Amino acid sequence: MQRFALIGAGFIGSVHAQSLAAHPAVDFRLVYDVDSARAEALATAHGARAARSLAEAFDPELVDAVFIASSTDTHAENLRRAADAGLAVLVEKPIDLDLAHAAETVAHVERAGVPAMVDFNRRFDRDHAELKRLVDEGAVGEVALVQLTSRGPALPPLDYLRVSGGQMRDQTVHFFDLARWITGLEPVEVHVAGSALADPRVAEIGDVDTSAATLKLAGGALVQIDSVRHTGYGYDERIEVLGSTGMAESGRMRAGGVTRFRGTEAVSDGLHAGWFERVQPTYAAALGAFVSALETGAPVPVGLRDGLRAQAIAEAATRSLASGRSEPVDALV
Amino acid sequence: MQRFALIGAGFIGSVHAQSLAAHPAVDFRLVYDVDSARAEALATAHGARAARSLAEAFDPELVDAVFIASSTDTHAENLRRAADAGLAVLVEKPIDLDLAHAAETVAHVERAGVPAMVDFNRRFDRDHAELKRLVDEGAVGEVALVQLTSRGPALPPLDYLRVSGGQMRDQTVHFFDLARWITGLEPVEVHVAGSALADPRVAEIGDVDTSAATLKLAGGALVQIDSVRHTGYGYDERIEVLGSTGMAESGRMRAGGVTRFRGTEAVSDGLHAGWFERVQPTYAAALGAFVSALETGAPVPVGLRDGLRAQAIAEAATRSLASGRSEPVDALV
């Protein structure tokens, strides 16, 4: 049994609380939040208790691992705390919005030698993982072209967007990670074209809501990623990998399997209304993989370095949006 | 080159005229119709000429083969003429609405030894033929259950229905043939339940427009066929074969590949508006197979006996509609 503390009791914290409570090999002990009432409520609902202080949540006498789901600006500090306490740690992305600071943090955690994983939950999507397995077993030959689609139904609040770091760092970063993971190849350069089409105020805060990123991977394979903040048809996520001998895809997921035929049309259930309905099962799967690594002593399936690499691509992508040309991806982090 | 006469210049005759004119190994010579103006017009449109008499259309000095697409009540007589003249013959189903008379006709033609084929054109559908190939190569193991769907968009005119012989003999007979052909097994008994739902006048003329037929094949495998005269969504035809190790299907065919997503729905192109759009390519393919058999001396791909067998099933099916019980299929024709 792994004793866990959860840091952060907001929306995503409550999602993780449910996974922690349901996992048979997890002893869900403590919840900490800057809002102690919120911590209390979440802890009670899942048979844990609220930590009396942040320090208590990192007490190795009480817990073996911490799940960091607090606000982005506290990730790095909480990672250091966990490392210093010798605790295993699972952290929401990003490590830190500042890449250099993120890199220092990772170096610190690595020196401590604790198991540390970034929660790139989409890697644990059943279909994406099956696609990765097919690519690994050679089902498409040498990878030549990857296409990823990332489209959310509704623009997040502008207040959120203002502190999000921009579309590349906030949204597309998940797909930079998927591209690296599925191909096993590092991007060399990236070009992004973007526009603010859903709401002109997005442009005012210097961001885009519709973008097309192109990555060139080592060896020449290409990656296309389209990122959209606002669709009129729900949440659309898919991946396609073309190789030298074939193609494989993790397709668009429908919300149901009902179709009606009338006249010259067939009307079917469309896509999931929101991202959460689509990716929900991945959270428990990611936690399960982390716990399994702790139990067996195997390496965690997504290292902090993976978080840094995806972030470095997002940095280059953000630069490209401004410069209008392909930007090299920092290979040193 | 095979010199052809076409008997019958109605709708289906004009379809066959087009195939005859387009086939590179066919010399399309003559068209005969009781309405000589109609024959003239069709012949002219395709570079043939109208026969001066029915006799001329069966003159072995002028033609090698006749395609019988005249009215149902003349099929048998025209088959005998072709046989007596030593001509190869391709005939629209049925051979004759009276099974005994049809059987005598077939015996007569067989004694003459001419190549003679029933135009069960659906056997030449690309997808159905591929399904047959898969079943033959063992892709589903031993056949256990076959499902066929036969649904037309609109009730034919009552005047047509009155002389059609009823839904089993007119519509379902094609699917009785497909069931035999795909499985390679003969039906032992058949049960049909039917209703007149599209138009109460169908019941008044003793027919049904919606029916569910169940065949038991030699060895115990089952066949389900639904036949519908009126859908609100176009023409729907498909076949599914379940066997001991898997299942294969020739699926519902869409009229196009466009889909639009909006809100919670996906709206796609529906089915073909009518049966003709769906089965059109099969006519040329059936003719091609007949001509190819003539050119190579191989047996024709669908014999007159196949027509009789399908008709015998339709007879038993018609009896079952009246008796409410499973009826044996006459094995002797």
Added chain:
Amino acid sequence: MQRFALIGAGFIGSVHAQSLAAHPAVDFRLVYDVDSARAEALATAHGARAARSLAEAFDPELVDAVFIASSTDTHAENLRRAADAGLAVLVEKPIDLDLAHAAETVAHVERAGVPAMVDFNRRFDRDHAELKRLVDEGAVGEVALVQLTSRGPALPPLDYLRVSGGQMRDQTVHFFDLARWITGLEPVEVHVAGSALADPRVAEIGDVDTSAATLKLAGGALVQIDSVRHTGYGYDERIEVLGSTGMAESGRMRAGGVTRFRGTEAVSDGLHAGWFERVQPTYAAALGAFVSALETGAPVPVGLRDGLRAQAIAEAATRSLASGRSEPVDALV
């Protein structure tokens, strides 16, 4: 909060235990099983306790409702106990394999006036329920033809089949219920053709493993149901409803959304390996609907009479298998 006792701690009991434990408005109190160790283990795993006796599980001081998931031969007796104790009751089908005895039991429970529901869980499948909603709102017009497919991957053990009551009563009965529910129409007569194709020993025990049932509903609409005990391709369940103005279907459900294209083929994820993967979410949904009815005082969504009606169809279907003719469905139960 509704206090529940669960009767039966076998496989299906353990499925229901999970739903009971997870439901926010259920206080899962007691588990009873003839094997007290099994009851103990299941209770402990879900925060309930094992009942000291069968009587205790029906004690209205301790519980408000019982969930009967014990062996089939005890359903009727346990229903009576619940009714006599004034407890709400949710029971696995069938009420009793003997239809007359089942009818007496239902009459007894009705006199007691307690809320009582048969767990026809498939009615709570998301897609089937959406299909029902579409039919109810007139999306297909007047129902003319319904097709249901019920195909399991592997023949159950012969020891199970021997006491199952036969394919109609054990397997097809769920689809008899779905047909009634979706159309809102009662079957007047039923015809079934069946064979033992998967294993000859099925014939030796007087049962079939592959069958084609045809129901005629009041008003003339038809229903086709194919029931198969052994496929080579997983679990296949679907429903199609054709009406006077269109058609709607709850389609075949795939286990995943990955496809690979190579050469001339596209290879996709197939169906679910087993029935449980396919229908799992329906158990919690059915329980939820029962609890919701208890909380609001609304009628339960599936009454015991629904269980009797489906069983009466199964009886007629079983007679038809023997007689080879359409059998009337008893309208009096």
Added chain:
Amino acid sequence: MQRFALIGAGFIGSVHAQSLAAHPAVDFRLVYDVDSARAEALATAHGARAARSLAEAFDPELVDAVFIASSTDTHAENLRRAADAGLAVLVEKPIDLDLAHAAETVAHVERAGVPAMVDFNRRFDRDHAELKRLVDEGAVGEVALVQLTSRGPALPPLDYLRVSGGQMRDQTVHFFDLARWITGLEPVEVHVAGSALADPRVAEIGDVDTSAATLKLAGGALVQIDSVRHTGYGYDERIEVLGSTGMAESGRMRAGGVTRFRGTEAVSDGLHAGWFERVQPTYAAALGAFVSALETGAPVPVGLRDGLRAQAIAEAATRSLASGRSEPVDALV
């Protein structure tokens, strides 16, 4: 009736000859080719005759229109000849590989005032045209993102690639045209990343075989086009248009509708083996639209200016491949 001469009797010329011969309002008169035997053979096969000289093919006494399907380097000269003779003209793309020369040619033809159309046949694909219709009627709202896929199964011969002008001018140009046509918007700038992955010799001749183009349209909408010269799974072409209120696509087209299910897999018919099978019906449709414009006096549906515009995008795209940055599209042609 429109009297036609066909210039060019190679592969694509023979495709057009078939369309010309089959069109009811076309009187197919003459075929010219530098290889007179080839012209003779093609003419004979379709009831036309070989022109005695190139001049004869442009003789307004003999023909009303010419179809230019000769080698690329002769297009411009033949266009001028047609214009000077006052003949209507349908020309294979490109007008000339040199954009400035192409522009001069167009200006010359425009001064002559003859109907002149570029054969961008993909605009006449049934599904693409339906997609265009949906976008025009507002089914997706304001266009935000367009994705086009252009993937051929096999690398053309290097000898062909050497004179093709490169992937942008030879292959992607069709999709530049489709993007303009469907959106009704002009591209402002274009970025392309490309690699030679299918064959290293492609790099040696300064070309790419795998590329990702991104266009920014006036107003900010984005277009992604992937162009691939070699797939392991046939010919793949599709278009997707995302707008402010929804999305619509002209989907991947399958070569057939057969699926077999076995174990955990479903194996379906894949894509068309080659581009020709996929686009074949578009040739006759394009010719039909041209002839219809001639008969009714309406403007031709694709003007020479459309050819120039697509070519200007291809020029900018080719520059971007070299510069690694977004290149402006020349707005003046």
